[in-house]
Amino acid sequence: MSGTRTSYTPQTDIEIPEELIEQAVEWAVKIHFGEVGDEERQGLDRWLQSSPLHQEAWRRMQSMHQEFSDAPHKRMFQTLTSFDEQQQKKRLERRQALKVLTIFCVFVISAVLGYRWAPWQRLLADTTTATGEQRVAALKDQSIVRLNTDTAISEHYDTFHRRIELLRGEIAVATGKDPATGGEEKRPFLVTTPYGTLEALGTRFTVRLRKAYARVDVQEGAVRMQPENGKPLVVKAGSAGLLYRQHAVPASPLDYTPEGWTDGVLAVRKMPLKKFLSELSRYRTGEIFCAPEVADLPISGIYYLADTDKALAFLQQTQPIKVVYRTSYWVSVYSAGAASAAKDSGP
Numbered sequence: 001m002s003g004t005r006t007s008y009t010p011q012t013d014i015e016i017p018e019e020l021i022e023q024a025v026e027w028a029v030k031i032h033f034g035e036v037g038d039e040e041r042q043g044l045d046r047w048l049q050s051s052p053l054h055q056e057a058w059r060r061m062q063s064m065h066q067e068f069s070d071a072p073h074k075r076m077f078q079t080l081t082s083f084d085e086q087q088q089k090k091r092l093e094r095r096q097a098l099k100v101l102t103i104f105c106v107f108v109i110s111a112v113l114g115y116r117w118a119p120w121q122r123l124l125a126d127t128t129t130a131t132g133e134q135r136v137a138a139l140k141d142q143s144i145v146r147l148n149t150d151t152a153i154s155e156h157y158d159t160f161h162r163r164i165e166l167l168r169g170e171i172a173v174a175t176g177k178d179p180a181t182g183g184e185e186k187r188p189f190l191v192t193t194p195y196g197t198l199e200a201l202g203t204r205f206t207v208r209l210r211k212a213y214a215r216v217d218v219q220e221g222a223v224r225m226q227p228e229n230g231k232p233l234v235v236k237a238g239s240a241g242l243l244y245r246q247h248a249v250p251a252s253p254l255d256y257t258p259e260g261w262t263d264g265v266l267a268v269r270k271m272p273l274k275k276f277l278s279e280l281s282r283y284r285t286g287e288i289f290c291a292p293e294v295a296d297l298p299i300s301g302i303y304y305l306a307d308t309d310k311a312l313a314f315l316q317q318t319q320p321i322k323v324v325y326r327t328s329y330w331v332s333v334y335s336a337g338a339a340s341a342a343k344d345s346g347p
Contacts, residue, residue: 024057125152142176163190170208199224214243217258273297286329
């Protein structure tokens with residue numbers, strides 16, 4: 001099976017028996033919240049290969065885990081209040097064993113019911129992209145905002161401000177002259193994030209949300225970064241900054257081109273393989289496991305994002321690695337010399 005992709009087509013319209021959903025939940029808890037060893041990985045692999053329904057149940061678990069993993073508990077539940085509360089309560093009661101994993105329970109319920117809930121941010125957004133999708137939004141003020149994979153934004157315009165709220169993901173902004181003020185740009189162009197506000201000073205820049213901060217890379221002009229509870233920092237063209245809630249600091253250069261995705265590529269320079277696979281996984285649904293023995297392998301080059309399977313195939317041709325597909329949603333990367341071991345013991 002090493003290096004061979006398992007043929008599997010998602011079956012989004014079929015109903016998965018609840019007992020299989022609960023089995024998938026048990027495996028997901030082991031994989032995402034426990035210590036994973038060879039025994040667990042082999043067990044999951046055997047369970048996946050035993051039935052296409054098992055693979056579909058696991059695919060739904062993975063999709064829900066990815067979409068809800070960063071959602072704040074309180075805000076997500078407020079967003080989901082339109083859901084039938086009585087049905088939700090009953091199903092939560094049947095899963096008391098998972099009560100400590102509240103968010104996890106929510107996506108389990110969604111999977112059982114067959115719904116494909118978007119992340120909570122998408123429910124609040126004006127414009128969104130799915131995993132692997134990119135989109136260009138032409139705004140009312142002639143500014144252009146490009147949305148990267150799995151991104152959500154809202155637009156807010158009033159007499160005094162032009163404001164984009166970045167709820168999720170990553171954007172590239174090219175500000176335009178505001179027609180509402182005769183092109184004099186008297187209304188500030190702002191990008192708000194969970195960590196603070198960015199003010200564009202006639203500029204072109206990218207913003208990416210992380211778990212604890214937002215990173216800003218400026219290609220033209222300048223951006224004023226205002227933390228929620230700290231002093232501002234102005235970042236000029238060719239530089240970058242990190243915006244935390246309490247402060248803003250200059251950022252070191254990346255080992256990839258931050259705006260490369262706007263051209264549909266991931267352009268990297270001596271990026272460790274594990275980090276490269278993490279970046280690539282943003283553009284596909286599922287998991288990419290990187291074996292420790294190749295985690296630090298330096299990767300350089302330009303990889304197209306439109307087809308991540310082709311990117312993985314090219315990586316295998318140019319690096320001493322082996323790519324193993326368990327399913328379309330479970331991919332592992334090993335050293336080429338360890339391919340036989342990967343067949344027997346990998347996830």
